[in-house]
Amino acid sequence: MRRVGYGLIFLSMFFLLFTGCATFKPVDLNPRINSGQLVQKTNNFVVLFDKSASMNDMHGKPRFVGNPTRLIYAKDTTKNMIATMPDISLNAGLRTFWAEKTVLIYGMAPLNKEDYTKAVNSIEMVNSRTDLGKAITAAGFDLRGAPGNSALIIVSDFDMSPVVGDIKNVPDIRHEVVIDAISRVNTEYGDKLCVYAIQLGYTQEGKDLSEQIVQNVAGGYTINADRLENPAVMATFVEKVISGNCDRYQRYVAKPVEKLVIVVADEPIVQEKVVAVAAVAADKVVVLAFEDIHFDFDKSTLKPEAKAILKRNIQILKDNPKAKVRIAGYTSASGTNEYNQSLSERRAAAVQEYLISEGLISSDRLSTIGYGETDPTMYEAAPKELYSKAAKANMRALFQIIVQ
Template sequence: MMRRISFGLVALAALVFMFTGCATVSTFKPVDLNPKMKAGDLVQKTDNLAVLLDKSASMDQWYAKPPNVELANHLTHAKNATRNMAATIPEMKLNAGLKTFWSDQTAQIYGMKAFEKNEYIRVIDGVGFPNGKTPTDKALLAAGNDLKGAAGRSAIVIFSDFDEKELNTKATIEAVGKLKADFGDKLCLYTVQVGNVPGAKAIAQQIVQAGACGDYASADELANPAAMAAFVQKVLLEDAAALKAKKAAEEAAAAAERARREAEEAAARAAAAAKASKGRDILGPVHFDFDKSVLRTQDRAILKKHVEWLTAHKDAAVLVEGHCDEVGTNEYNLALGERRAAEVKKYLVNSGIAASRISTISYGEERPFDPGHSDAAHAKNRRAEFVVK
C-alpha cells in the first residue's frame, strides 16, 4: 500500500513539474544602474521602448542549459529574459510598450505609456500558452505604428526562438526595411534568442543587420545579471564620457567641414576677383573733364584700340562702368556716370561692336580710383572703366 502511495506521489510531482514548467521563474538579482545614472556616468539615449514577445507554437519547445538555465519551454525562458530586462531598467522617463505575437495575431498588453516596473512585470507574468505560427513581420509593423509620432529615439527588442520553420524570414526583413525607411537612425532593433534552434541565430542577426542599428543577444548569456545590465545599457543608455567624446568628435568634424566650405568659397571668390581683375586689366580706362560726359580726343584714341581688341575677340562681352569724383550730390553723380558709360557704349557701337555685347552701369562717386580730395585725385576718378567677360 505504501509503495503504491509513494509511486502516486512521484507521478503527481512529475505532472506538477510538467504543467508548471512554463511558469518557472529563475532566480535573478538585477544590477542596480541607478547609482551610475545619478552620478552622471550613464545618460539616457532611448526615449521609447517597444518589446515584442513571441508566444507562437515553436515557443513550446523545451530547453535547458545547466547550470544557469533551468529546464523549461522557450516561452518561459523568453518571459524570464523579458522580466529580467524590466527589472534591470533604472529609474528614468521611458515610454514603453509590450506586445505578444502568435498565429498571425498581435496583442498590445502594455502601453505605449510611461514605464512602471511592477506593472510591466505583472503583465509579463500573465502571458499565456504558446500557439500558432510566428508573425514576426506583423509584430514589427505593429510596433512601428505604436512608435509613430513618438518624440526622441526608439528601440524595438524581440524575444523569440527565431525558428525558421514558423517564421517568414523574407517578410520579416521587408518589415525591417520599412521601419528603417520610416524612422532612419531614430530606431534601433535588438534581438534576443531563446533556445538553440538550428539556424535561428543567423536569422536573429540578419534582422539586426537589416536594421543597421542595434545588436543580437542570447537569452542564455542574459541570464547573468551583469550581462543583462550591459544589454540594458546598450539599448537604453549611453556612457557619458563616451557621449561627450562622440559629441566633441562630431563638433570637430562639423568645424572641419565648415572650414573646408569656407576655404572653397574663399577660393571661389578669389578666383572670381582674379578673373574680374584680369578682365579689368585688358582694356584701360578713359577719363572725362569735370562735369562732362563728352569724349576727349586722347580718349577716342584709346577707345579705337579697344574697338580693335573687341573686333578680334568676338566672344568677349564688356561691361562699361561710369565713375565720377566726389563733387556734387550722389544722385547727380549717378546720373553723370550713366551718361559717361552711355557715351562710351555709343562710340563702340558706332565703331562696329554689337550693342548686345556691351552693358553699362554707373557707380557715381561710390568707387573712387583715388580716395584723395585733391584736384588730381578728382581727375583720376572722372572715368569709365571696362570689365571684359
C-alpha cells in the same frame, strides 16, 4: 521511509524549477544614472514577444531539474530586463504576436514595472504560427510620433513552428517578409531606432534570422537569452538599450581592410604555389597562406603546437619582407562580452610578442585586434559546453595579411 524520501526530492526539484527566476538579483543601475556614468538617450521601447507554437519547445539550457520551455524562459528574461531598468522616464510597450495576430498588451504608456511585469505574466502559449513581419510593422506604428530615440526588442526563437495541425516543421517565418518589414521600419526611423534581438533556443536558423534582422537596420545587437541569465550581463544589455549603444552589427564582425586577403590553411602551402597566385593578381596583391593557432579555454598563453605553427608563419614573413600583419584574436561564446573582448586582445598580443621576440619580426609590420566572441568559425549551440568542438575551434588567432 523511501516514499517520504522520494517525496522530499520531488518537492525540492519542483521548488527549484518554479522559483528559479527568484534567484535573479538585478544590478542597481541607478548610481550610474545619478553619477552621469550612464546617460539616457533612449526614450521609448517596445518588446515584441513571440508566443507561437515553437516557443513551447525546450529552451535547451542545461539545468539540474530540467529545461524550461522557450516561452517560460522568455518571460523570465523579459521580467529580469524590466527589473534591471533604472528609475528613469521611459515610454514602454509590450506586443505579443502569433498566427496572423499581434496585440499590444501594455502601452504605449510610461513604464510602470509592476504593471509591465503583470502583463508579461499574462502571456500564455498558443498552438499556431509565427507572424514576426506583421508584429514588426505594428511596432513601427506604436513608435510613430513618440519623441526622441527608440528601441525595438524582439524576444523570439526566430524559428519555425514544430507542429501546425498535422503538419510538422512548418516554415511559417517567411524570412523575406520579416526582412522587408524591418527594412521599412528602418527607413522610417533611421538612426533614431536601435533593434535588439534576444534569441530563445539554439537553432542555427533562428540565429541566422536574428542576425539578418539586425544587419538590416541602422543599429542592432543580438544575444541569446541564456547569456542574460547573468545579472551583470543583463545590466550591460540594459545599459545598451538605455544609452542607445547599438553600432551597426557589421562593426562587431571582423572585416578585412582594403585589399586585405585572408587565407587560413590546415597545412602550410608551399611558397611556389603562393607566388603563382600572386603573379596572376590584377591589382598585384600577394596572397599568403597562414595557419591559425588555438588556445586553451580562458588562456592566452601559447601552447607548444601553437609555437610550432608560428615558426612556420615567421618563415613566410621573412620570405616576404613587405608583408604587414594584422593579428586577430577570438574567443568562444562562454563568458561576458567585456571579458571575451579583453581575452581576444590578450591572445592577439601574445602572438605579436612571440613574433617579435622569437621571430625578430619588426614591430612596425605588426598590429593586433580583438573581436571577442564575434564572427565565430563554428556556431556554438551550447555556450556552456566549454570544451565542445565548436568552442575549441573559436578559441583562436589568425593572420590577416596584405603585401603591396
